[in-house]
Amino acid sequence: MSKVLIIGAGGVGRVVASKCADNPEVFSEILLASRTVSKCDVIAKEVGKGRIKTASLNADNVADTVALINEFQPELVINVALPYQDLPIMDACLETGVNYLDTANYEPKDEAKFEYSWQWAYHDRFKEKGIMAVLGCGFDPGVTSIYTAYAAKHHFDEMHYLDIVDCNGGDHGKAFATNFNPEINIREITQNGRYWENGQWVETKPFEIKQALNYPNIGARDSYVLYHEELESLTKNFPSLKRARFWMTFGQEYLTHLRVIQNIGMSRIDPVKYKGIDIIPLEFLKEVLPNPGDLGDNYTGETSIGCRIKGVKDGEEKTYYVWNNCSHQKAFEETGTQGVSYTTGVPAMLGAMMVLTGKWQGKGVFNVEEFDPDPFMEKIGEHGLPWNEEINGDLEV
Numbered sequence: 353m354s355k356v357l358i359i360g361a362g363g364v365g366r367v368v369a370s371k372c373a374d375n376p377e378v379f380s381e382i383l384l385a386s387r388t389v390s391k392c393d394v395i396a397k398e399v400g401k402g403r404i405k406t407a408s409l410n411a412d413n414v415a416d417t418v419a420l421i422n423e424f425q426p427e428l429v430i431n432v433a434l435p436y437q438d439l440p441i442m443d444a445c446l447e448t449g450v451n452y453l454d455t456a457n458y459e460p461k462d463e464a465k466f467e468y469s470w471q472w473a474y475h476d477r478f479k480e481k482g483i484m485a486v487l488g489c490g491f492d493p494g495v496t497s498i499y500t501a502y503a504a505k506h507h508f509d510e511m512h513y514l515d516i517v518d519c520n521g522g523d524h525g526k527a528f529a530t531n532f533n534p535e536i537n538i539r540e541i542t543q544n545g546r547y548w549e550n551g552q553w554v555e556t557k558p559f560e561i562k563q564a565l566n567y568p569n570i571g572a573r574d575s576y577v578l579y580h581e582e583l584e585s586l587t588k589n590f591p592s593l594k595r596a597r598f599w600m601t602f603g604q605e606y607l608t609h610l611r612v613i614q615n616i617g618m619s620r621i622d623p624v625k626y627k628g629i630d631i632i633p634l635e636f637l638k639e640v641l642p643n644p645g646d647l648g649d650n651y652t653g654e655t656s657i658g659c660r661i662k663g664v665k666d667g668e669e670k671t672y673y674v675w676n677n678c679s680h681q682k683a684f685e686e687t688g689t690q691g692v693s694y695t696t697g698v699p700a701m702l703g704a705m706m707v708l709t710g711k712w713q714g715k716g717v718f719n720v721e722e723f724d725p726d727p728f729m730e731k732i733g734e735h736g737l738p739w740n741e742e743i744n745g746d747l748e749v
Contacts, residue, residue: 354708359411360432361386363689367697370399370687378705383424385409411437417444435459451483455490455700457581479716487719489703490696493582499659499674502725507672510592511663515749519601521570522653522680528609529642546579547597548587567656575599585719651680655691660747673742698736
């Protein structure tokens with residue numbers, strides 16, 4: 353039994369808190385902290401089962417986080433705040449000697465760029481302190497990386513081609529809304545794409561590579577090659593990969609809105625003067641767009657996320673497809689939030705469970721595919737995200 357501090361009270365934080373509260377045999381005490389403590393109080397009341405304490409925290413301030421950690425004395429900090437806050441929270445964990453877990457890699461506030469280099473640079477300091485940092489334990493990154501590790505362990509001698517495919521086949525009825533933080537979402541998808549091929553990165557323009565892919569229970573959807581952070585760690589940890597790509601679906605209405613947002617300058621992340629005050633257009637846009645945490649009610653359809661892999665086993669060519677479909681409606685009925693938050697929050701809770709029960713061990717900074725995938729794969733279904741597999745099927749990509 354262990355004490356855990358959860359930082360972040362958005363849709364993902366709600367799911368993590370709910371799932372931790374469901375498992376008192378592992379999470380003996382839970383503290384949920386956010387800049388806006390009233391959000392924590394709502395989550396604690398609605399899904400906390402009387403087991404969640406709350407606190408106010410500015411996670412940008414290392415000293416404040418250190419003080420809260422020293423007061424509560426958790427064994428693990430689960431960071432589901434904004435990616436900008438990864439490094440300050442890691443600094444606080446280093447200072448206090450507490451293990452760390454997050455769902456998305458660091459990106460600087462003033463540049464639309466995300467990569468693991470900043471967090472990997474903490475490895476030696478975490479190792480010397482005798483603690484562990486687990487990076488990217490959401491769904492993608494997270495479960496997709498564990499799927500890949502599971503395939504490497506059980507199905508392939510060499511993996512050659514990896515395509516991570518992410519489809520949101522749901523409908524929330526809004527003209528334009530993002531399924532997680534709008535600021536982070538728009539920053540990420542408007543960057544140039546990248547994929548790995550023959551030992552190097554190939555850069556593409558946003559939405560340049562498009563293919564209609566079929567998804568279980570959903571059908572054909574237009575899918576686009578984007579850069580996604582797990583490609584960076586997976587190509588490092590599985591060097592037999594000749595090509596690795598990440599595909600995500602977008603509807604034409606969504607893309608039309610996105611083009612307008614870019615064309616009128618609302619995706620800018622540099623300050624502009626408005627009535628003598630500096631504002632960031634994208635930060636303002638975030639405030640007027642629907643809150644992703646409020647999309648769950650009346651959200652229909654499913655997500656479908658998985659890995660399509662080609663390689664060799666016992667000298668024979670082999671294909672392997674492993675995936676999960678998640679119902680937005682069922683996610684909302686259980687936790688009060690939509691499927692994208694659910695598919696991120698459940699793996700974060702389970703990764704924390706893996707750390708606290710000793711299934712995942714180490715000193716330093718690790719991506720999830722570096723651990724044994726089996727105990728995670730054995731448990732993920734019973735916690736709400738069952739997986740399916742198809743061996744030697746006809747893969748489209």
